Amino acid sequence: MTDPAPLRAADLVARRLYEAGCRLAFGMPGGEVLTLVDALERAGIRFVLAKHENAAGFMAEGAWHRTGAPGILVATVGPGAANAANVVANAQQDRVPLILLTGCVDPDEALTYTHQVFDHRALFQPIAKATFTLTAAGAEIVTDKALAIATGDRAGPVVIDVPISVADAVVERPLRSRHRPASPVGPAEGEALAAARGWLAGAERPVMLVGLDALAHGAAGTVQGFAERFGVPVVTTYKAKGVLPEDHPLALGGAGLSPLADGILLPLLARADLILLVGYDPIEMRVGWREPWNPDRQRVVEFAAVANTHYMHHATLGFVCDVGRGLDALGRGVAPRPATWADGAAAAAGRAHRDAFASGGRWGPAAIVEAVQRIFPPETVATVDSGAHRILLSQLWRTHAPRGLLQSSGLCTMGCALPLAIGAKIADPGRPVVAFTGDAGLLMGLGELSTLAELALPLTIVVFVDACLSLIEMKQRQRQMPAAGVDFARHDFAAVARAFGGVGERVTDAAGLAAALTAAAGRTDRFTLIAAEIDRQAYDGKI
Numbered sequence: 314m315t316d317p318a319p320l321r322a323a324d325l326v327a328r329r330l331y332e333a334g335c336r337l338a339f340g341m342p343g344g345e346v347l348t349l350v351d352a353l354e355r356a357g358i359r360f361v362l363a364k365h366e367n368a369a370g371f372m373a374e375g376a377w378h379r380t381g382a383p384g385i386l387v388a389t390v391g392p393g394a395a396n397a398a399n400v401v402a403n404a405q406q407d408r409v410p411l412i413l414l415t416g417c418v419d420p421d422e423a424l425t426y427t428h429q430v431f432d433h434r435a436l437f438q439p440i441a442k443a444t445f446t447l448t449a450a451g452a453e454i455v456t457d458k459a460l461a462i463a464t465g466d467r468a469g470p471v472v473i474d475v476p477i478s479v480a481d482a483v484v485e486r487p488l489r490s491r492h493r494p495a496s497p498v499g500p501a502e503g504e505a506l507a508a509a510r511g512w513l514a515g516a517e518r519p520v521m522l523v524g525l526d527a528l529a530h531g532a533a534g535t536v537q538g539f540a541e542r543f544g545v546p547v548v549t550t551y552k553a554k555g556v557l558p559e560d561h562p563l564a565l566g567g568a569g570l571s572p573l574a575d576g577i578l579l580p581l582l583a584r585a586d587l588i589l590l591v592g593y594d595p596i597e598m599r600v601g602w603r604e605p606w607n608p609d610r611q612r613v614v615e616f617a618a619v620a621n622t623h624y625m626h627h628a629t630l631g632f633v634c635d636v637g638r639g640l641d642a643l644g645r646g647v648a649p650r651p652a653t654w655a656d657g658a659a660a661a662a663g664r665a666h667r668d669a670f671a672s673g674g675r676w677g678p679a680a681i682v683e684a685v686q687r688i689f690p691p692e693t694v695a696t697v698d699s700g701a702h703r704i705l706l707s708q709l710w711r712t713h714a715p716r717g718l719l720q721s722s723g724l725c726t727m728g729c730a731l732p733l734a735i736g737a738k739i740a741d742p743g744r745p746v747v748a749f750t751g752d753a754g755l756l757m758g759l760g761e762l763s764t765l766a767e768l769a770l771p772l773t774i775v776v777f778v779d780a781c782l783s784l785i786e787m788k789q790r791q792r793q794m795p796a797a798g799v800d801f802a803r804h805d806f807a808a809v810a811r812a813f814g815g816v817g818e819r820v821t822d823a824a825g826l827a828a829a830l831t832a833a834a835g836r837t838d839r840f841t842l843i844a845a846e847i848d849r850q851a852y853d854g855k856i
C-alpha cells in the first residue's frame with residue numbers, strides 16, 4: 314500500500330470548507346493559487362472557472378442562496394484580488410457569507426520582489442468582516458474562524474490571503490478546531506417585552522416591516538404565522554421578498570428604492586399605531602426611509618440581529634435576538650386578533666401598490682416582467698441587475714418563497730444578475746432560473762455568457778434593451794442637465810448570444826415575447842437570451 318499523499322496546508326483549508334458544506338468554488342486561477350485549486354478539487358469542491366473575479370463572487374453568492382453553504386471565491390495575486398473588490402464590498406453590504414481565498418507572494422519574497430505585489434489585506438480591510446494571512450500550522454483554525462465570522466450575524470465576506478509556500482507546506486500536526494454555532498437567542502422576559510405585548514394586544518393598525526435578518530434567521534414561517542394570528546400586514550424590503558408569499562392577502566409588497574411605492578407605503582406606516590421591525594436592516598433603503606416614523610409618538614418594536622448603530626431609524630423598544638424567536642416571544646400569551654385596520658387602509662395600500670406598477674397591457678418593461686411571471690412556474694428563481702428595470706421589477710415581481718428574487722440591494726451594483734443566476738442554476742439545476750438585466754449591466758459582464766455556454770446551463774436571460782443607462786438618464790433629466798454619458802448603441806444581443814452558443818431572440822411585442830419565453834422555459838440543453846426592445850425613457854412615471 315502506498316503512503317497517503319502528504320497533507321498540505323491548502324488541503325486543510327479545503328477539507329474544512331468541505332466539512333462546512335461547500336461543494337462549489339468559483340474564480341479565475343493564477344500561478345499563485347494553483348495549489349489551492351488543486352486542494353479544493355481533491356477535497357470534493359468543484360472549481361468553476363468564471364471570466365471575471367467579480368462575476369465569480371456573484372456565482373458563489375447565487376450558489377449560497379440555493380444551498381446555504383458559504384460561497385467560495387478564488388482570486389490570484391494582484392489583479393485577481395483587485396478585481397474581487399466590488400463583489401467583496403457587495404458581500405458586506407448585502408450580508409453574504411463569502412470566503413475569498415487570495416494567493417500572495419511569501420512575505421520574505423515580497424521584501425525584494427514587487428511585480429503584482431500590494432497589500433491585499435489593506436485593500437480588503439474596510440470592506441471585509443475580517444482578513445487573515447494563512448499560516449501552515451494554523452490553516453484549520455484560520456479557515457474555521459473565517460467560516461464562523463462570515464456566517465455569523467450579520468453575514469459578510471472574509472478574506473484569507475494564502476502565501477504560496479504556506480499553501481504547499483506539508484502539515485504534520487494541524488491545530489484542530491471546530492466552530493459550533495451558539496443556539497439562537499430569544500429576547501429576555503422583562504418589562505420591555507411585557508410592554509410590547511400590551512401594545513400588540515391593543516394595536517388596531519399594526520404593520521410589520523421585514524428585512525434581511527428575517528431571511529438570515531429562517532423566520533419566514535414564523536412571520537407568516539404571526540401575521541395571520543394578529544392580522545398584521547407585511548411590507549418587506551427587496552431582499553426579504555417572499556418571506557411572506559406575495560399572493561397572501563396580508564402581503565403589501567416590497568419597499569426600498571421606488572418613490573412610487575414609498576408614496577403608498579410610507580403614509581400607511583405614518584398611520585400605524587404599532588410598527589414591528591422584524592429583522593429590518595435599512596442598508597437596502599433609500600433616503601426616504603431615514604427616520605420614517607416617530608418613536609416618540611408611535612410604538613415601534615424592533616427585533617434585529619445586531620444593535621442599531623446605523624441611526625437610519627429608531628425604535629421605541631429594541632431587542633437584539635433571533636428575529637423569529639423575538640416574534641414568537643412577543644405573541645406569547647397575547648390573544649389572537651386577526652381583524653385589524655377597520656377602515657381598510659392597509660388592504661387599499663396593498664391594492665394601490667399592486668396597481669401602481671402594472672403594465673395595463675401596454676408593451677414596455679412592466680409587460681415584459683408580467684409575461685415572464687405568467688409563463689414561468691412559481692418556483693422560478695429570478696435575478697435582477699441594477700438600474701431602472703430593477704426598481705420596477707422588484708415592485709412588480711411576485712415572489713413566492715424566500716430567496717426567490719436575487720439581486721444586489723445593499724451595494725446596488727451592476728453586473729450581478731447573470732452571475733447570480735449562473736451560481737443558482739449550478740447549485741440547483743432542477744429549478745428554472747431567469748436573469749433580468751439592463752443592456753448596460755449585461756455589457757459589464759458579457760464574458761459570462763461563455764461560462765454559461767461552457768456549463769450548458771439552460772437558464773433564461775431577459776435583457777431590457779433601450780440603449781441607455783435609464784436610471785441615470787432619469788436622474789440627469791430631473792436635474793435639468795443635458796444628456797451626457799448615458800446613451801450607447803443598440804446592440805444585437807440576440808446575435809451575441811448565438812455567437813456564444815446560446816439561443817438568441819429579439820422581441821418587440823407581447824406575442825413575440827410570449828413565444829420566445831415559452832420556448833425558453835422548455836429548453837434543457839443551453840441558455841436562451843431574449844433581447845426585449847423597449848423605448849428610451851420607458852420608465853418615466855413608472856418607478
Ligand SMILES: Cc1ncc(C[n+]2csc(CCOP(=O)(O)OP(=O)(O)O)c2C)c(N)n1
Pocket residue numbers: 698699700701702703725726727728750751752753754755777779781782783784785
Ligand atoms: C458597477 C456600477 N457602476 C455604476 C452604477 C450606477 N448605475 C446604477 S443604474 C445604472 C444604469 C444601468 O443601466 P442598464 O443596465 O441599461 O439598466 P437601466 O437603468 O436602463 O434599466 C448605473 C450606471 C452601479 N450601480 N454599479
